[in-house]
Amino acid sequence: MPVKSFKQYFERNTYYNDTLHSKFWSNEKFNEDILKSLLKIVDDFIEDDDHVKPEMIEDIQLTGSMSNFNYSDHSDLDVHLLLDFADINEDETIVKRALDGKRFIWNLRHNIQFDGHDVELYFQDVHDPHVASGLFSLQNNKWIKKPVHDPPEIDQRDVDKRLNSFVQR
Numbered sequence: 507m508p509v510k511s512f513k514q515y516f517e518r519n520t521y522y523n524d525t526l527h528s529k530f531w532s533n534e535k536f537n538e539d540i541l542k543s544l545l546k547i548v549d550d551f552i553e554d555d556d557h558v559k560p561e562m563i564e565d566i567q568l569t570g571s572m573s574n575f576n577y578s579d580h581s582d583l584d585v586h587l588l589l590d591f592a593d594i595n596e597d598e599t600i601v602k603r604a605l606d607g608k609r610f611i612w613n614l615r616h617n618i619q620f621d622g623h624d625v626e627l628y629f630q631d632v633h634d635p636h637v638a639s640g641l642f643s644l645q646n647n648k649w650i651k652k653p654v655h656d657p658p659e660i661d662q663r664d665v666d667k668r669l670n671s672f673v674q675r
Contacts, residue, residue, distance in 0.1 A: 522657045523575045529621040530572060530583075534652065536642060540620055544568075544585060544644055551612055551627055552587070558605070562589045564632050566645040572623065573640035574653040582624040585644065591631040598631065605629035 530537050548566055552558045570584035571577040591601040609627050618625040630636060640653030 521576050521578050523577065524655070526575065526653075527572055527577050527581075534649070536568070536644070536647065541644055541647060543620070544583070544625065547618060547625060548585065548587060548627070548644075551609075555608065557594050558587075558589065558629075562593055563645070564588045564590070565643055567630075567636075567650065568642040568644055569636065569638045569640070573638070573642045575640075575655055575657075579622070582626045583620065584626055584628065586628045586630045586636070588630050588632045590633070591629075602629075602631065 525531070526534065530540060545566065548563075549560070552560060552563070565588045567586045567588065568583060569586055571581040572583050591598040591605075594601045606629070609629055613626055638651060641649070641651040643650050
């Protein structure tokens with residue numbers, strides 16, 4: 507099978523869009539019904555936990571490609587629950603591992619989707635830096651960091667050169 511140019515692949519498999527996903531956003535405002543549903547999902551998620559109480563959650567944020575222009579058909583809704591891990595136990599490493607286990611099992615057992623996009627829940631320590639080009643507070647229904655539309659530029663000659671080098675190796 508011949509290798510297609512990256513540019514041809516990129517043009518047919520667009521991963522950078524002119525607008526935010528229209529099923530979730532309208533004029534940079536998040537869909538109210540989905541917002542309410544996501545907050546209900548978070549309530550259900552922490553409801554049966556003995557260690558994480560609703561009042562411990564400092565924010566609930568949407569991050570990743572669905573809060574930006576680089577979503578695709580394979581994108582999920584990355585929902586981060588921010589809390590101070592030290593409020594649970596001073597050994598934050600153990601807390602992180604326990605919470606990661608809880609969210610992993612919960613995500614496996616709950617196949618929640620909106621318009622074909624999975625909802626993935628994560629715990630995040632408020633002290634851990636989170637780098638994102640788009641970050642939206644679901645809890646406060648407002649942008650923390652509004653994404654900037656800035657499509658990537660592809661240097662086809664450089665891509666071809668690197669591809670040929672890779673193929674020869």
